[in-house]
Amino acid sequence: MPTYVKVCALILLAVLVALTAALITVLADSQTGSIVSNGADYSLLPGPSAAYPDGDPKLLTDGAHGQLNTGASGYYSGGAYVGFNSSALDQSGEITVIIDLGKRYEDLCAFSLGYLNEVSVGVFAPESVSFSVADSRNGDYEQIGVLNTKQDVAGASETYVSTLSCDPVAGRYVKVSVKALVSYTDAEGVIRNAGWTFLDEISVYSASGEAPGGAADVSGTSEESGTAEQSGGNRSPKTGDESVSYAVLALAAVSALAMGVALFAKRRRGIDSIE
Numbered sequence: 001m002p003t004y005v006k007v008c009a010l011i012l013l014a015v016l017v018a019l020t021a022a023l024i025t026v027l028a029d030s031q032t033g034s035i036v037s038n039g040a041d042y043s044l045l046p047g048p049s050a051a052y053p054d055g056d057p058k059l060l061t062d063g064a065h066g067q068l069n070t071g072a073s074g075y076y077s078g079g080a081y082v083g084f085n086s087s088a089l090d091q092s093g094e095i096t097v098i099i100d101l102g103k104r105y106e107d108l109c110a111f112s113l114g115y116l117n118e119v120s121v122g123v124f125a126p127e128s129v130s131f132s133v134a135d136s137r138n139g140d141y142e143q144i145g146v147l148n149t150k151q152d153v154a155g156a157s158e159t160y161v162s163t164l165s166c167d168p169v170a171g172r173y174v175k176v177s178v179k180a181l182v183s184y185t186d187a188e189g190v191i192r193n194a195g196w197t198f199l200d201e202i203s204v205y206s207a208s209g210e211a212p213g214g215a216a217d218v219s220g221t222s223e224e225s226g227t228a229e230q231s232g233g234n235r236s237p238k239t240g241d242e243s244v245s246y247a248v249l250a251l252a253a254v255s256a257l258a259m260g261v262a263l264f265a266k267r268r269r270g271i272d273s274i275e
């Protein structure tokens, strides 16, 4: 194979690798953007149980998720969760978190809640979570959507992250309304009280925002997701179609370039043989 063909092939390979890397980045960004809530201050109503209090820095925006302890004590005892006892909640079972992002963002595009389902020790995943945004703490909150966070009350211990994606929405304050599972019906049909709700992280994503504290560690968690449309909100879900179109165009351009090089090589070979 002539040297110039090898060089062209190497260049093409490099272009393909770069394009693939760019495509992966674009697709990842199109789904969630950057976390802008790390280190953000928030209020909790009601406050957590004295036995499983919030930390310093605050646990729900420290970027860390609960991990399974290597001992026999499971997830709940690792100190990564803020715990709420159902006896401290009113009948609605609602826990309200209001996060101050520190400034108004124009393109909030996803919201997530991390929570635990460790039924063996009386910790139950919440029933649902609703995300709303506003420009001022006591302003009119626009509801973005609601996610069903129910998990199997007889299931194995697992920690979860549920994410709601939406078209960009503006705001500085994010209200997260968690509806705890106050009671449930067991396999024998007996209604039982659900003891605890454990939360470990809330993340707010901006399509273009810089992440002030780096990306969250979500290793070891189960990912669940939804869109504002699926969950009854009034915003249409993000599909990433635009990114895919760019990727198709880029791949088409590379293919055309490759065909051009191949044709050029073929012609040169023809010329070489005539010579």
Ligand SMILES: [Ca+2]
Residues within 6 Å of the ligand: 058, 059, 060, 061, 062, 063, 064, 065, 080, 200, 201, 202
């Ligand atoms: Ca955390």
